[in-house]
Each structure stands twice: as structure tokens, then as C-alpha cells.
Amino acid sequence: MEDAMTQNPATEDPKLDATEATEQAAATGPEAEIARLEAERDDLKDKLLRTLAEMENLRRRTEREVADAKAYATTSFARDMLGSADNLRRALESLPDAAQADPSAKPFQEGVELTERELIKTLERHGVRKIDPQGEKFDPNLHQAMFEAPDATIGKGLVSKVVQVGYKIGERVLRPALVGVSAGAPKASDGQAGNGTTSH
Template sequence: MQEEKEVVNEEAKAAEQSEEAKTEQDAAKAEKKDAKEAEKEDKKSAKFGKKKKIEELEEEIVKLKEEAAANKNAYFKAYADTENLKKRLQSESDNVRKYRIQSFAMEILPVLDNLERALDVKVDDQNVKNYAKGFEMIYQQLVHILNQEGVKEIEALDKPFDPNFHQALMQEAKDGVESGMVIEVLQKGYMLKDRVLRATLVKVSE
């Protein structure tokens, strides 16, 4: 009887140990499964975080590219504006040098007109003729100075009338002359280089 009891106890003990081992195995499996799930979640979370970081970086790259393009456009606009300003200032400076004598020439032209009228008067008195020679020398000197500065007389007589250079004050029919020709210069006109300083006053054939 005692032996049977011992056998039962040993079997119960063995069963208990087997149950404990199974429980430990189940616990180990569950722990391993939990570890795998946790690792899976960590990987998933890491993947999501990495994807989000990539998206943020891509957005930042797009933003930086837009800023770079805007800065580039602003630079080229500023550069173009600066170059245009330099060209305009240079052009204005060139024009100032080129036409610097314009105001002076406009004041001198009436003096030339008066000298020409005086020299056109025919005189017999020798003393007056001597004065006339002096006036002529002054006239020639003024013309020479103006020529050196680019002031030239506009050729008009016997030329076709050109409103860009001539101003018609009178019209008159003239035999043998076609219509629209300058038949008389009433007041000389002048150019300052490529600019009309004063238009020629003319009589034009009908």
C-alpha cells in the first residue's frame, strides 16, 4: 500500500513537473511572440518615422529650391536693372559731352545771322569796307569754332524740301523747277552732329 502511494506521488510529481515545464515553454513562446511583435512594431514605427522624415526632407528641398530660384531671379533682375542704369547714365554722359555746346551755339547763331546781313550790304566807303573785313574775320573765326564742335550748316538750296531739316515759310512757282524744291534760303539752318540745332527757313517751289 505504501509502495502504491509512493508511485502515485511520483506520478503526480512528474505530472506537476511536466505541467510546469509546459507552462514555462508556453511562457517562453509567448515572450518570444511578444518580442517578435514588439520588434515588428518597432520596425513598423521606424519605417513610418523614416518615411515621414524623408517626406519632411523632400518638402524642405522643394522649399529651398523655390527660395534659390526666387533669389536667382531677384539677382538677375537686380543685375539687369544695374546694367540698364549704367547704360542710361553712360548714354546721358555721352550726350552731355556730345551736345555740350548746344546752348552756346544757339546763342551764337543770331550773331552769325547779323554778321551775314552786315556783310551782304554793299558799300563803297573804304573805311566801312575795312570794318567789313574785320567783321568777316570774326565771322569766319566763329564759324570755324562751331565747325570744330560739330556744328555744320544744313545744305538746302536746290535740294528737295525735307521737313526734318527745313521749315517752309513761302511757296512760289518757278519756271523750270519741279514742285517741292528749295528755291531760296531765308535763314540758314544748322546741325549739331546728328541733331538738328535749327531748321533752315526756306522758300519752296510750287
């Protein structure tokens, strides 16, 4: 009895090992190997496509950043130069009428005007453009309203007076134009001249 019991495990083990080996061989047959390789290929292809897409996005972002750096590299310098442009304009506007009519003051006036024009052209060459919105629709992205007042000569919501011109560099505002906005034609007062009066 004991001999039979000791022999049973020994006789069962080889059968179990053979069955497992057969199952493993079936599992690792050609079809299973092909399926595994195809899954691995698809995974690698997906990773490659994702990497290529990320690289393309990085390239575009880098190009955009380089273009922005070139376009806006002079922003600080251009902003500092606006004060000089303002001072030249103030110098011209401060000339009294008598001085403007004086022939001896003419060369001075022309010299300041020439300097102002040259400065504006230089700024324009570097992408800086003047914002002079007289008569245009008020745009809070480009203009800063200093006041609103009735004006019969221009429609409501339009720029009636430019207090100080603004400037843009590329698509960015360096300085908004300071403006007065028309509130439209003044309303007629209730007590107009002649109303409620009698003539003798």
C-alpha cells in the same frame, strides 16, 4: 463606464501625436528639403538675374545721359551765338556794289569774312553745323517754309531760296532753315500772246 470614457481620450492622444510626428518627419525628409532648397535657389537666381539686368540698363541709360549732356551742354550758348553769325552775314550782304569794288573797302570786307569763317569753325568744333539746303528736297524736320512759288529752274518740292540758314547741334535742330519752296514750272496761261488775234 465613466472610467472607460475618461481613459479613451488619454489613450487616443499619444497615437494621434505619433501619427502627426511621423507625417511631419516624412514631409521634412531629405527629398522635401532638397526640393525646398532648389526652389529657394531658383528664386534667388531669378532675383539676381533681374537685378543684374536692371543695373545694366541703368548703366547704359546713365552713359547715354552723360553723352547727351556733353554733346548738348553748349546748346543755349550756341543758339545765342547764331545772332552774331547772322549779323556778320548781313554786314557782308549789305555792302553796296560800289563799296565792294572800292579797294579801300576791301580790307573791311575781308576782315568781316574772316571773322564769320572763324565763328562758323568755332561752332563746328562744338558740334554745331550749318543747314544751307539750297536745291535740296524740302524737309519739314530741318526747314521752315516761308513761301511756295513757281520756279522753272528747279523741280517742285525743292528749296528754291534760302531766306536764312539753319543750324544743327548733334542730331538736334538749333534753328530750322527758313526757305522758299519751288512749286515747279509756272503753268502756261490760257490766253497766250498771239492766241485769238489776227494780223492785218
